[in-house]
Structure formats: C-alpha cells, structure tokens
Amino acid sequence: MEMEVEHQQPDCVGGAEAVLNIQPTSSVSLAYHPLFGPHDDLILLELDEKLLPDVLQDRVTLRGQPDEDAVLCTRSKTYAVKFVGTSNSVLLIPPSDQSVLRGNTEEHDKKLVAPVFKVAPGIMELVEVAPRIDKLKKLLSENPYPFDEEVVMEEPNGMENSNRGLYCWEDLIDKVQASDDELKSGLHSLSAVEIGGYWRIVDDNYMDGILNMLLHNAVLNDWSLNALNESEVVNVLQSDGFPREIAHHCLRVYGSIADEGVGRLDEKRVCLHFARRILRGGKMRMDNFMVEWTKKIPDGMQASFDMLEGEVLTEKLGIETWVYAFSVSSLPSAPTERFSMLFRERPKWEWKDLQPYIRDLSVPGLSSEGLLLKYTRRTQPTADAEPVFSAR
Structure with missing residues (x-):
C-alpha cells in the first residue's frame, strides 16, 4: 500500500475508514488534519x-499516588x-463523517485522503505484576487495635486522635496498588478485621489476652475445642469485656466456623x-523452648516442631x-527485597530451610525455579548432596 503526505484539501474524502477498507494494491494519501x-x-x-x-x-481502575508509577x-x-x-511512525486518523468510496462507483478515481490527527511516539503496554501488598501492611500497622481502645475514645479529643492512621476500604483501594480481590486476600493474610468501618490489625497482646480468656472459659464451661458454639463463646467473651467484633475475629483467626455456627480451634x-x-x-535453647511450648498449649493439643516451618530458624x-x-x-x-533480607540473615541456605520463605512469592510468569535462577547461585558438591543456595 502506497502512502503520501500532503496538506488536506477541501474536496478530499476519507478518514480512518479509508485506511481500514483499502485494498492491498490500492493507495491512500495522508494529509494533516486541521487540528493536527x-x-x-x-x-x-x-x-x-x-x-x-x-x-x-x-x-478497570488506575491506582497509585503521585509519587508512584501507576x-x-x-x-x-x-x-x-x-x-x-x-x-x-504511528499515525492517529479520526473517523470520517463523509462517505468512503468503495467498489466500482462513478467516483472510483477520486483520490482518498486520510487526515492525520497526531503522530504517536509510542504506546502504553500492560505487564501483569504482583500486588504491592507491603504498603497495606505498613498502613495497618500505624494504628493497631489496642486493649484500651474504648478508654481512648472516651478521653477529650480521643475520637479525633484515634482516627489517625485508620483506613476504610475506599482509603485502601486509593492508596494500595492491588486489585480488589488481591486486596481482600492481603487483608485476610494479615488477619485484619473491619471495626467501625475501618480495617484494623489487632494488637498482639490483645489477641493473646482474648485467646487465653477463650481457653480459660473452655475449661470453666467444659467446652470442646472441636465443637464450640459460636454464639455462646461470643456472649461469654463479651461479658468478659471484649467487643463482639473482636470475639468473632478471635474464633476466625485461631479456628473456623461452620455454617451451623459451630466452630473449632x-x-x-x-x-x-x-x-x-x-x-x-x-x-532459646531448643530443649528449653520445647518444654516451655508444651506447657503453654491447651490440653488435648500436641505441639510439633514441623508446625513452625517458615516461622523459626535453628543454629x-x-x-x-x-x-x-x-x-x-x-x-x-x-522478590528482590525478600532475597536480600534472606541472605543478610544467612549467606547460604539449604533448600529445606529456604523453601518455606519463598513459596508464597507471586511473580506472574516466573516459577519458583525461575526465581531461584534469577536471585540465587546454586551449588551441589555431589549428585546426592543437598543443594545450597547463596546470593547471586
């Protein structure tokens, strides 16, 4: 297809349609649009x-703060x-409001002209990426839900001060670069709970206190930890001074609730x-830790060191x-920051120790093997030896 550029003439016809419908052996002239x-x-x-x-x-939505890439x-x-x-050159040609000449018409020989509105220097392309969930963790950590939340609210200016560092759903989708589904998954992984319209993580000491109270009540009321009545548990915890939302949250963080309202830890x-x-x-020394751990867990539960995969290291x-x-x-x-922290902790990792710390990494188009090739150096002294990974 041949093209030539000229200044648009009043009697020229065409537009985007002129290019879309042109035959391989035909030609079309290009002209500067009056609004070029x-x-x-x-x-x-x-x-x-x-x-x-x-x-x-x-x-679809575009998300990101002014200092972030969209x-x-x-x-x-x-x-x-x-x-x-x-x-x-990528030329933008607007649609024509005139008829485009096609086929054997009496105006077959009339020149077709496509007016160019803009010359585009490039295009925007989309590349799937992992959600930026680290920012969610940082935002929710600004103001965790504490034991004395209600006391703070009752103090002068307590409401104003307590709302600092709090984020509702609309705030989070505005500030965190993640899709709605990915954001919900991130909130779940952080054990966040919606309280008073704001998404919060609950202070660790508070969670420890309510779990201990639940276990204490289980002993007093002869509750089975595998068949807890959700309504009864929540009512008892509420009578002990815990808000209903936190009582429900405790059951879901440390257990699960069936449709019939029966839960288990x-x-x-x-x-x-x-x-x-x-x-x-x-x-701690391993033997001392295991003794202390066994003392702390409820009767009927059995601790196994395998439970701590991805939570502790030994040396x-x-x-x-x-x-x-x-x-x-x-x-x-x-991934870059993750592997950097891992190799600051240990210069070399055996696979059995490293795997729990990278299996949750989500990089579209890159498998776990691909991550290892990109960020680590693998050595294996003998064919039957365990591979060892170090920083690349």
Missing part, C-alpha cells in the same frame, strides 16, 4: 483480547503500565501463637541447638 498537533492528552494503550471486555465495560487493576489482577517507544494456629509468644524474648552453637523467631510474614513481598 501533539495532543498529549491522547495515549495509545495496547491490550490483550482478554482484557478488552473489562476496559470497554469500565471495569498500575491498572481489574477485579482480580494488577498490571504495570509501561511506555514503549516505537521506531516507526485449629491446633496448628493455636500452637503457633504460643510459640511466637515464647520466642519474643529472643533466642548450632557448639553441641547445642538454639531456636529463634524468623517469620516469613515479616519479610517483604517483592
């Missing part, structure tokens, strides 16, 4: 077909928006809670084994 210019408010966006329905039906979010995924320059979650509490004091000091807290939940979700 840079038109910086117009940007070309290249879309995958699977995203087209979401865009056409207005089911991302485009569908309901379930997040995409980085990147500008890609083009070496060839999860052995692993409860045991993990007490292990974390014990190790807050710092590194040899002489002939003794010591254990200390190192939770995957405290690590950043971005």
Whole structure:
C-alpha cells in the first residue's frame, strides 16, 4: 500500500475508514488534519483480547499516588503500565463523517485522503505484576487495635486522635496498588478485621489476652475445642469485656466456623501463637523452648516442631541447638527485597530451610525455579548432596 503526505484539501474524502477498507494494491494519501498537533492528552494503550471486555465495560481502575508509577487493576489482577517507544511512525486518523468510496462507483478515481490527527511516539503496554501488598501492611500497622481502645475514645479529643492512621476500604483501594480481590486476600493474610468501618490489625497482646480468656472459659464451661458454639463463646467473651467484633475475629483467626455456627480451634494456629509468644524474648535453647511450648498449649493439643516451618530458624552453637523467631510474614513481598533480607540473615541456605520463605512469592510468569535462577547461585558438591543456595 502506497502512502503520501500532503496538506488536506477541501474536496478530499476519507478518514480512518479509508485506511481500514483499502485494498492491498490500492493507495491512500495522508494529509494533516486541521487540528493536527501533539495532543498529549491522547495515549495509545495496547491490550490483550482478554482484557478488552473489562476496559470497554469500565471495569478497570488506575491506582497509585503521585509519587508512584501507576498500575491498572481489574477485579482480580494488577498490571504495570509501561511506555514503549516505537521506531516507526504511528499515525492517529479520526473517523470520517463523509462517505468512503468503495467498489466500482462513478467516483472510483477520486483520490482518498486520510487526515492525520497526531503522530504517536509510542504506546502504553500492560505487564501483569504482583500486588504491592507491603504498603497495606505498613498502613495497618500505624494504628493497631489496642486493649484500651474504648478508654481512648472516651478521653477529650480521643475520637479525633484515634482516627489517625485508620483506613476504610475506599482509603485502601486509593492508596494500595492491588486489585480488589488481591486486596481482600492481603487483608485476610494479615488477619485484619473491619471495626467501625475501618480495617484494623489487632494488637498482639490483645489477641493473646482474648485467646487465653477463650481457653480459660473452655475449661470453666467444659467446652470442646472441636465443637464450640459460636454464639455462646461470643456472649461469654463479651461479658468478659471484649467487643463482639473482636470475639468473632478471635474464633476466625485461631479456628473456623461452620455454617451451623459451630466452630473449632485449629491446633496448628493455636500452637503457633504460643510459640511466637515464647520466642519474643529472643533466642532459646531448643530443649528449653520445647518444654516451655508444651506447657503453654491447651490440653488435648500436641505441639510439633514441623508446625513452625517458615516461622523459626535453628543454629548450632557448639553441641547445642538454639531456636529463634524468623517469620516469613515479616519479610517483604517483592522478590528482590525478600532475597536480600534472606541472605543478610544467612549467606547460604539449604533448600529445606529456604523453601518455606519463598513459596508464597507471586511473580506472574516466573516459577519458583525461575526465581531461584534469577536471585540465587546454586551449588551441589555431589549428585546426592543437598543443594545450597547463596546470593547471586
């Protein structure tokens, strides 16, 4: 197809249709539209077909603060928006309000002209990325729900001060670069709860206190930890001074509720809670830790060190084994920062120790093996030896 550029003539016909319908052996002239210019408010966006329905039906949003690169979010995924320059000229031609000449008409020989409105230097393309959930954790950590929340609210200016660092759903979708589904998943992984219209994480000491009270009441009232009546448990905890929302939250953090309102405590979650509490004091000898841990957990539950995968690390000091807290939940979700922290903690990792700390990483288009190739160096002295990973 041949093209030539000229200044638009009054009797020229055509437009975008002239280019769309032109035959391979035909030609069309290009002219400058009367409104030709840079038109910086117009940007070309290249879309995958699977995203087209979401865009056409207005089911996407651009999210990000002024100091952040924008991302485009569908309901379930997040995409980085990147500008890609083009070496060839990309011409924008508006639709014509005139008839485009086609076929064998009496005006067949009349010249077709497509008026160029803008020359685009490039396009915006979308690349699927992991949600920026670390910012969610930072925001919710500004003002965790404490024991004395109600007391603070009753103090002069208490309401004004207590609302600082609080975020409702609309605040979070404005500040966190994640799709709605990814944001909900992030709130769940942080054990966040909506209280008074704001999403909060509950202070660790508060969670410890309400769990201990629940276990104490279970003994007093002869409750089975595998068949708890949700309504009864919540009413009793409320009579002990805990808000209903926190009582419900406790059951869901440390257990599960069936449709019939019957709940059960999860052995692993409860045991993990007490292990974390014990190790807050710092590194402990393994034997002392296991004795203390066994004392803390409720009757009928059995602690297993396997429960602490991704929560603690061990090290040899002489002939003794010591254990200390190192939770995957405290690590950043971005792979570069995650591996940097891991190798600051240990210069070399065996696979059995490293795997719990990277299996939750979500990088679209990159498998766990791909992450290891990108961020680590693997050594294996012999074919049957355990591989060892170090920083690349």
